[in-house]
Amino acid sequence: MAGRIEARLRELGITLPVPMAPVANYLPFVVTGDLVFISGQVPVMDGKIIRTGKLGGGVSLEDGIAACRLCFINLVAQVRTACGGDLDRVMQVVRLGGFIAATPEFSQHAAVMNGASDLAVALFGEAGRHARTTVGVPSLPLDCAVEVEGLFRIA
Amino acid sequence: MAGRIEARLRELGITLPVPMAPVANYLPFVVTGDLVFISGQVPVMDGKIIRTGKLGGGVSLEDGIAACRLCFINLVAQVRTACGGDLDRVMQVVRLGGFIAATPEFSQHAAVMNGASDLAVALFGEAGRHARTTVGVPSLPLDCAVEVEGLFRIA
Amino acid sequence: MAGRIEARLRELGITLPVPMAPVANYLPFVVTGDLVFISGQVPVMDGKIIRTGKLGGGVSLEDGIAACRLCFINLVAQVRTACGGDLDRVMQVVRLGGFIAATPEFSQHAAVMNGASDLAVALFGEAGRHARTTVGVPSLPLDCAVEVEGLFRIA
Numbered sequence: 001m002a003g004r005i006e007a008r009l010r011e012l013g014i015t016l017p018v019p020m021a022p023v024a025n026y027l028p029f030v031v032t033g034d035l036v037f038i039s040g041q042v043p044v045m046d047g048k049i050i051r052t053g054k055l056g057g058g059v060s061l062e063d064g065i066a067a068c069r070l071c072f073i074n075l076v077a078q079v080r081t082a083c084g085g086d087l088d089r090v091m092q093v094v095r096l097g098g099f100i101a102a103t104p105e106f107s108q109h110a111a112v113m114n115g116a117s118d119l120a121v122a123l124f125g126e127a128g129r130h131a132r133t134t135v136g137v138p139s140l141p142l143d144c145a146v147e148v149e150g151l152f153r154i155a
Numbered sequence: 156m157a158g159r160i161e162a163r164l165r166e167l168g169i170t171l172p173v174p175m176a177p178v179a180n181y182l183p184f185v186v187t188g189d190l191v192f193i194s195g196q197v198p199v200m201d202g203k204i205i206r207t208g209k210l211g212g213g214v215s216l217e218d219g220i221a222a223c224r225l226c227f228i229n230l231v232a233q234v235r236t237a238c239g240g241d242l243d244r245v246m247q248v249v250r251l252g253g254f255i256a257a258t259p260e261f262s263q264h265a266a267v268m269n270g271a272s273d274l275a276v277a278l279f280g281e282a283g284r285h286a287r288t289t290v291g292v293p294s295l296p297l298d299c300a301v302e303v304e305g306l307f308r309i310a
Numbered sequence: 311m312a313g314r315i316e317a318r319l320r321e322l323g324i325t326l327p328v329p330m331a332p333v334a335n336y337l338p339f340v341v342t343g344d345l346v347f348i349s350g351q352v353p354v355m356d357g358k359i360i361r362t363g364k365l366g367g368g369v370s371l372e373d374g375i376a377a378c379r380l381c382f383i384n385l386v387a388q389v390r391t392a393c394g395g396d397l398d399r400v401m402q403v404v405r406l407g408g409f410i411a412a413t414p415e416f417s418q419h420a421a422v423m424n425g426a427s428d429l430a431v432a433l434f435g436e437a438g439r440h441a442r443t444t445v446g447v448p449s450l451p452l453d454c455a456v457e458v459e460g461l462f463r464i465a
Binding site: 033034035056092094095096102103104105106107108109110111113114117118120121129130131132133134135136137138151153 | 179180185252259296
């Protein structure tokens with residue numbers, strides 16, 4: 001069973017990035033007891049934001065979903081570091097918080113956030129099922145289209 | 156003292172709903188240690204959203220308050236399941252997060268969120284007093300007027 | 311080492327306010343285990359909100375930063391009470407959540423929130439480094455320009 005989640009990442013065709021350093025005076029994650037609080041992640045790939053703008057205002061549902069999926073990949077990269085490289089130590093994705101940059105008229109936030117939630121379950125199975133809060137926001141740092149924060153329980 | 160909180164629910168004239176299943180690939184709550192993280196609840200009754208729109212833009216203060224109260228009722232329905240049906244196991248409402256769909260001009264978010272906070276104290280007494288964060292949002296899933304998430308400590 | 315953080319407050323020229331009481335039926339903080347969940351703090355000084363309005367719409371970056379710094383001071387005042395007056399019991403600033411009242415076009419939320427994060431590190435050193443989520447919001451209670459919530463670990 002060693003490397004079970006790493007194997008699953010390969011099956012899903014996902015290569016985890018080098019975890020992004022925060023852009024300011026804070027940490028990517030803090031471990032307290034068996035809980036890992038991970039800073040809000042944005043849709044960054046290879047150091048470049050790949051989705052800016054608003055849902056309901058130029059960003060398609062499909063692109064929003066992909067952006068949330070990427071945020072979750074970035075959360076996994078951070079929790080891997082928190083676990084000393086061993087993702088099999090992830091016991092539970094406890095909670096995800098999804099912030100969707102959206103117009104006042106937009107209402108499909110849940111579908112957008114599924115980009116993160118569906119990957120959580122695809123990757124971690126039952127342990128990937130989580131509590132979730134999803135809301136719209138008028139704007140995000142660096143004009144990102146979405147931001148996802150995470151709370152994980154590790155062994 | 157058995158069924159103390161259930162008795163209080165009856166005194167308050169509240170019938171808890173069957174807890175709503177999440178609309179996507181996540182859980183209504185996750186228990187970790189003695190903490191229950193509950194997904195953001197919306198003003199749903201009998202499977203139907205009863206309050207859409209924005210505070211400051213068509214939804215009255217009174218209706219916003221009632222919608223937050225309903226969100227808290229839905230949180231209680233979830234935590235009852237987390238407690239195996241025994242609400243007397245609720246030790247503390249630790250934190251509520253209130254998201255109020257609002258116009259940029261709206262400023263009475265705290266009064267709206269009191270719909271949840273006041274019921275927490277009415278139902279659980281001192282154990283119902285909680286930390287709280289209340290903010291405006293431009294839009295919520297399915298155009299809901301409010302959304303409330305909760306963190307409870309249980310025995 | 312007794313009064314180490316109090317000494318640091320003096321070096322920084324900061325006098326902690328009397329902690330503000332919540333404006334409604336909730337608590338300024340809840341302690342559960344070694345975690346202190348602190349309610350969202352606004353830029354209040356001597357009982358008066360000192361910064362209203364929106365980033366990107368009349369509030370300057372500099373004023374937003376100062377407002378977040380003040381929110382953090384108010385968080386520290388609350389956690390001091392949680393620690394029975396002894397700030398040396400703060401083991402870690404675990405997480406800060408920053409809500410920036412902003413226009414849809416605003417994108418410098420991270421810089422604004424640094425007003426809180428930089429003070430956390432200036433005051434608590436390594437223990438002040440935290441996980442962080444920063445988002446825009448259309449409006450906040452009482453038209454405040456920013457709101458910051460905190461999670462601290464104490465001894």
